[in-house]
Amino acid sequence: MTAITPDIIAQHGLKPDEYAKVLEILGREPNLTELGIFSVMWSEHCSYKSSKKWLKTLPTKAPWVIRGPGENAGVIDIGDNQAIIFKMESHNHPSFIEPYQGAATGVGGILRDVFTMGARPIANLNALRFGDPAHPKTRHLVAGVVSGIGGYGNCVGVPTVGGEVNFHPSYNGNILVNAMTVGLADKDRIFYSAAAGIGNPVVYVGSKTGRDGIHGATMASAEFDEKSEEKRPTVQVGDPFTEKLLIEACLELMATDAIVAIQDMGAAGLTSSSFEMASKGGLGIEMNLDLVPMREEGMSAYEIMLSESQERMLMVIKPGREDLARAVFEKWELDFAIVGHLTDNGRMVLSRHGEIVADLPIDPLALASPEYDRPWVAPAKRQPVDAREIETVCPVEALKTLLGTPDLASRRWIWEQYDHMVMGDTVQRPGGDAAVVRVHATGKGIAITTDVTPRYVAADPYEGGRQAVAEAYRNLSAVGALPLAVTDNLNFGNPEKPEIMGQIVEAIRGMGQACRELDFPVVSGNVSLYNETQGEAILPTPAIGGVGLLNDVSHSATIDLKGSGNAIVLIGETKGWLGASLYLREICGREEGSPPPVALHRERRAGELVRQLIGDGLVQASHDISDGGLLVAVAEMAMASKDKIGVALDAPTTLPLHAWCFGEDQGRYILEVRDDDLPTVLEEAVEHDTAVRVIGHTGGRVISVGGRAIAVEDLVKVHEGWLPAFMAGTKE
Amino acid sequence: MKAAIIVFPGSNCDRDVAVALEASLGHRPLMVWHRDTDLPDLDLIVVPGGFSYGDYLRCGAMAAHSPVLREVKARAEKGTRVLGICNGFQILTEAGLLPGVLMRNRDLRFICRDVHLRVETDATDFTRQYQAGQVVRFPIAHAEGNFFADAETVKAIEGNGQVAFRYCDADGAVTEATNPNGSLGNIAGIYNPGRTVLGLMPHPERLAEDLLGGSDGKTMFDSLVEALS
Known part of the structure; x- marks a missing residue:
């Protein structure tokens, strides 16, 4: 058995005080599998330990909000017993290392967050930030990310209807790939992740588990250095064909009464999905890892639990419905395996080759993850600029120059590589203020936009945070849609630096104020920190994904x-x-x-x-x-x-x-x-x-x-x- | 008219074409799962767009060897009309129901945009409500739509009047500049010699309703309903 040395602890991204807490919770030393589980569960990516305190200040309620943050995605009511389920999520670190697969799996992951709740995905968007066009890597990254997003979205058959792109040297070493999915569900058929029913079977479906993406969540919680390229093996490989089958199979099974709870396996794979389901239901899980469908031989418990292989889901199903569920997944030629059952002891007990390989209390891991009140300093205020002191250029010449600059030039080259019409409901294609998709077989429409102006946030995080929300509100209003709610994707540098933490605190304060005053609550979101390379942070980029409703889609x-x-x-x-x-x-x-x-x-x-x-x-x-x-x-x-x-x-x-x-x-x-x-x-x-x-x-x-x-x-x-x-x- | 749409794992335009067909037909067409080989009596079979079986081997290659395609071929030989759109066109060429192949686009990128097409003949069940020479607008959405065939095949296709649509400009001029993907002769769609089977890369079902930006595609479904009812 591997001895747990300070080196191994550090490699797992756990700080000494965090490890002390591990010892306190367990009352003993963890084994390597257990240490790996702590490491991913407590990674910034999974635990929001630096931002939690501030995220709690965001307004999340409105009469039309069915479910706010805390689930896989936010849920809002659009009338007629229909709900819109949506979220935006980052895949920044993997996309820099391997742009095609990083971006593709970003799309796959956010799709799963939405259909795991019972919604058919109806639109994808993306908010992208690249480095200086003159930087030698930029072209390669743009090409890879765009074809990755297209390669995945086009194949699953969900239209990619909009988004935004900026270029700035601060993203040279850390591009941002934020993907958003919007789905449509019946309001009375929404699925959640809280496990229920002691003894109920825990079922694994989708793709087999391989050795890919192990420690992706930990990678996404650290700064980049010159060795980051060596992290390529931590990037997952996507298979949009399997995802398409998984969407259809899940929605088919969701039309029956078989599912009690369901959770996709995203960051930290089987670990976070099983802990989350158990914790939310206040139960325990016993799993036999030998039963997990595996792509490779000889995988250890550590590898199985930490793999981030794509296109997988974990479900709790009703006893007696196993055969029905199995038949649906077999029809779609997907793996289906009963890997365990729910228990009443609040523990995660894992076995492999007949031996217990992990025995951990669930709540202390899932709920007692560290929460930091990191020191922060408010950014220095910049002075207004007096227009009379600014150089005057012939206005139409300046216009011509501006329209050909990287941040204002047409994005047609990008969105023509995305199928933006599949599903036959795209009323406003990319290029406008907001995309508009019809609610299938109705006269209603959903308007969707992504917005943030990073140079404003850098100049004044509070005003910039307000502006990002206001611009989303404006873009939806500009097509005639009533703004209903937002998802946020907060991309910042290293929160352990007080000035970066100050950007986070101030931007969230600004966003919160704008959301409150515009009746535009936050219903889901994601945080991506440590977007720094060799100490250089990105422009603070709290991307906002806004959703609005058109009662008559022919009037946009x-x-x-x-x-x-x-x-x-x-x-x-x-x-x-x-x-x-x-x-x-x-x-x-x-x-x-x-x-x-x-x-x-x-x-x-x-x-x-x-x-x-x-x-x-x-x-x-x-x-x-x-x-x-x-x-x-x-x-x-x-x-x-x-x-x-x-x-x-x-x-x-x-x-x-x-x-x-x-x-x-x-x-x-x-x-x-x-x-x-x-x-x-x-x-x-x-x-x-x-x-x-x-x-x-x-x-x-x-x-x-x-x-x-x-x-x-x-x-x-x-x-x-x-x-x-x-x-x-x-x-x- | 009795119509069916074949659904493969990975098909993703099956619902879209069903909606468009229903608007012309007045009722929902039959959806046939790829493992069903027991087809009822049919006037029209549609092979829809998407990524059948993930298109992993070569676009349409796996679907072309599926059991249901054997049945589609048998029906086509008996004269049942068959319409293959996008991936459906690729499947029909792989299955030998139509000549030629569809290669990677000239610029090696996926392209999604509206294109203009010249209707080459209106003497078919698919195009009888268009006029020969008419310019229509359909969207394309593909990475492998670059039609190619050897010189002899092309001569035969051209000689028999098997070209259905060519990429052109808004005035009907067929030029290199209006060719989105490098297809030989700007060919966007072709018939079999009897003009009972049509394969095309553009998607008529995507512009079959004014709310979505145009309804040139609806005419194709109206033509089929008129001809086969």
């Missing part, structure tokens, strides 16, 4: 301009905020200034106004103003129009022109409105106490502002050109 608004002679209406106040803007960074080469503040009460009123106008059929096209400011938003609407319709803008003289064009003031939308409808729109805006102004008209094929003009076609070339040229290696 799109961003493309529809005709000539229509008014271009600006909703919301413009002060010309250039701090932390893309104009400042890309045109002036300055990453500085405080980010635009969000006025949540105004955000809410503007959102209500826009949704009402869309619902009343008064809006021809709608777009929120975000990265790049007003002129970029108008150009995006023109470029999306079928006939490349232009816009003549009438800038006010009260602000410097570049501040009006490129300021990133929050809470704003651009609407295309027919002249006939204009009086009503203006009246409604006043009614909602929201700033409104006609800033131009559609027509022609050019965008003109401040006496300068540029053809929409020329903008399209620049906008569509960058990413394909970059990926072909002809441009950095």
